[in-house]
Amino acid sequence: MDLHEQIREALELQAIEADGPGAAQVLQSAILEHTGIAVGDALLDAAAVALRRMVLETEETMVAPELMTRLALDGAVPEDRIELLLTTMTMAAATAGGIRPSVEALIGGEGLEDSMFGLWLGLLTIVRVVAMALDMTEAELVEDVLVALEP
Numbered sequence: 001m002d003l004h005e006q007i008r009e010a011l012e013l014q015a016i017e018a019d020g021p022g023a024a025q026v027l028q029s030a031i032l033e034h035t036g037i038a039v040g041d042a043l044l045d046a047a048a049v050a051l052r053r054m055v056l057e058t059e060e061t062m063v064a065p066e067l068m069t070r071l072a073l074d075g076a077v078p079e080d081r082i083e084l085l086l087t088t089m090t091m092a093a094a095t096a097g098g099i100r101p102s103v104e105a106l107i108g109g110e111g112l113e114d115s116m117f118g119l120w121l122g123l124l125t126i127v128r129v130v131a132m133a134l135d136m137t138e139a140e141l142v143e144d145v146l147v148a149l150e151p
Helices: 003-016 020-034 036-058 064-074 079-096 103-110 112-133 138-149
Strands: none
Touching: 003 020, 003 036, 003 112, 003 138, 020 036, 020 112, 036 079, 036 103, 036 112, 036 138, 064 079, 079 103, 079 112, 103 112, 112 138
């Protein structure tokens, strides 16, 4: 299956059908078929599109320490994953700005499983924050992002 189609399916399962385990299975298949680096790059691309849209339409930026504190306090992200989330969201922001950080380096430092978890969590967090900033549903934003990324 094409990587774009797998990312689409995983995002639709997660954002529209609230099927996290199903999304995880699709991502695992994508990693086996295309490599963790390719999947990580695709997740960064999706997050970058959402961030670019938010900045273009609202001229807002996220203040990372404030957002991370809020996510930790809300219990949305386990305390031990905040640093990884900050790293992956910063990678997405750099990608949005035109500089793609190395997913391979992230995998080398964090391991494949933690890196994929962080990149997926980063994408989902960005989708949620951007959807709120743009006053749209996560499903609507996911569709817009996927259309923008179509090959």
